[in-house]
Amino acid sequence: MLRKDLRRGFLSIVAGLLLWEILARLLLENELLIPPPSSVVRSFWKLASTGQLNRHFAATVLEFTYGFAAACVVGIALGYLMGMYKWFDEWMDPWIATLYSIPIITVVPLIIIWFGLGMLSKVIVVFKITAVEIILNTAAGIKTIDPVWLEVSKSLRLSRWETTYKIRLPAALPYIVTGMRLGVGRALLGVIIAELLASNAGLGYLLRDASETWDSPKLFVTVVLLAAMGIVSFTLIKKGEQKLAPWRETAEW
Amino acid sequence: MLELYKKNSPAIHKLLSIMCGLAVWHVLATVIVADSSFLVSPLAVAAKSYEMLFQTAELYPHLLASSSIFFYGYLLSIAAGVPLGFLMALSPAVRDYVHPWMTTLYTTPRIAFAPVLLLWLGIGAGAKVAIVFLGCVFPILINSYYGMRVVNREFVELARSFRLTRLALFWKILLPASVPFILSGLRLALGRGLTGVAIAEWFGATEGLGYLIFFAGQTLNVPVLFVGVTAFALLGILGFEILRKVEEIATPWRKKLQT
Structure with missing residues (x-):
């Protein structure tokens, strides 16, 4: 038997879907406004079997992965330097703060002007969003390291390199993962917006295509897919966070 | 020296x-x-903002439109998020039934709902406020929930030994104790709400900062684009400062603890 809260959650989802189906079929009878779940599933099947879905999905995932990977490398390096050297922190701070406080999506048109309509502009959007989060969190992690650990490394006569590799970076790891988690959600939003504004592939493009052709079942397929993507990436990162830093209480959502 | x-x-x-x-x-x-259709100097951006603020005054209607959408969406999400969060914290049944829907809505990129909301509510103010609402409500809800969940047990026990009624317990202990959490939810919601404003104004709007940015992007008008982005950043900073003041007023005991 499942746990009580899981059972209730499952029940709630099933009841919600049923209610949606009944309401859409009996009361509204308007596919345009609210398509019933069954026609959403049918539309999903149609899109999947023609290979369209695959193409758009792959484009979004690829853009996301490239941007994310680059942001991890650059973000950890810059964050490390900011945590280690006070002057560097002070020089970077105003710019990072500016980048952080500007709503991401307002700079998307600018990024498209600069980097074109292709894949590169979307990778840059993901990169920008994730890098800022990782930089801030890595710097915080490096700064708040327990001084006792550094003393231990001194008494063991570890070289600078070893101190970095064996003490500082592992100590900052939970912070870094937190930065990644924060980055994922925002980056997903960013990549979808960039695709929506200007592109010819990706889930954002599919979203615009569906809404401009008034194809509501297709629109809902995209919404459900995006929801699934959000949930899966969030769960993965959360699992990672718990594994790397089991002593830290992670966010429930 | x-x-x-x-x-x-x-x-x-x-x-x-x-x-x-x-x-x-x-x-x-x-x-x-x-190449002025690619990148312009900060001086040109400053000149353009001066012109739009004091000469043609064309920035004001956009500012007003964006702020009012933001304001309504933000207020609505406080009105809905805080009570629902409390309800979830106080009743496990409500929490279990609401939880899966909330996780889904919260982790989905908000932009996905924008076309759907537009379809349902039309291109008027309703859909825009709804998009902002959707962005703001979850951080507020989640933080209210947490705030009420993690209230120090000793406070509650103290209230019991004073034989406070349930209502008094809520007003005198649980609510004040969760205020700092709610405020940090409001802070999170601020940034998300501004993003929501920009998203909302991309779809079928004729004014607002988001529209300004979007239109400037389409017409390669880079100076105006920068003015719009700067205005957004300044609005965000202004909002944070206001919230900081509210925090000082709402949680006076924090300041005492620090000094």
Whole structure:
């Protein structure tokens, strides 16, 4: 038997879907406004079997992965330097703060002007969003390291390199993962917006295509897919966070 | 002189960094790129903002439209998020039934709902407020929930020993104790709400900062684009400052603890 809260959650989802189906079929009878779940599933099947879905999905995932990977490398390096050297922190701070406080999506048109309509502009959007989060969190992690650990490394006569590799970076790891988690959600939003504004592939493009052709079942397929993507990436990162830093209480959502 | 430098070195470094950055930006824009449909100098952005603020005054309607959408969406999400969060914290049944829907809605990129909401509510103010609402409500809800969940047990026990009624327990203990959490939810919601405003104004809007940015992007009008982005950043900073003031007023005991 499942746990009580899981059972209730499952029940709630099933009841919600049923209610949606009944309401859409009996009361509204308007596919345009609210398509019933069954026609959403049918539309999903149609899109999947023609290979369209695959193409758009792959484009979004690829853009996301490239941007994310680059942001991890650059973000950890810059964050490390900011945590280690006070002057560097002070020089970077105003710019990072500016980048952080500007709503991401307002700079998307600018990024498209600069980097074109292709894949590169979307990778840059993901990169920008994730890098800022990782930089801030890595710097915080490096700064708040327990001084006792550094003393231990001194008494063991570890070289600078070893101190970095064996003490500082592992100590900052939970912070870094937190930065990644924060980055994922925002980056997903960013990549979808960039695709929506200007592109010819990706889930954002599919979203615009569906809404401009008034194809509501297709629109809902995209919404459900995006929801699934959000949930899966969030769960993965959360699992990672718990594994790397089991002593830290992670966010429930 | 040296002493003065040592005392204020962080501020001086930051100032220097901003100056150098702006100088590099200026040189990059005027000498290296030299294409005004690509990048313009910060001076040109300043000139354009001056013009839009004091000469043609065309920025004000956009500012007003964006702020009012933001304001309504934000207020609505406080009105809905805080009570629902409390309800979830106090009743496990409500929590279990609402939880899966909330996780789904919260982790889905909000932009996905924008076309759907537009379809349902039309291109008027309703859909825009709804998009902002959707962005703001979850951080507020989740933080209210947490705030009420993690209230110190000793406070509750103290209330019991004073034989407070349930209502008094809520008003005197649970609510004040969760205020700091709600405020940090409001802070999170601020940034998400501004993003929501921009998203909302991309779809079928005729005014607002988001529209301004979107339109400038489409017509390669880079100076106006920068003005719009700057206005958004300033609105965000203004909002944070207001919230900080609210926090000082709403949680006076925090300041006492610090000093």
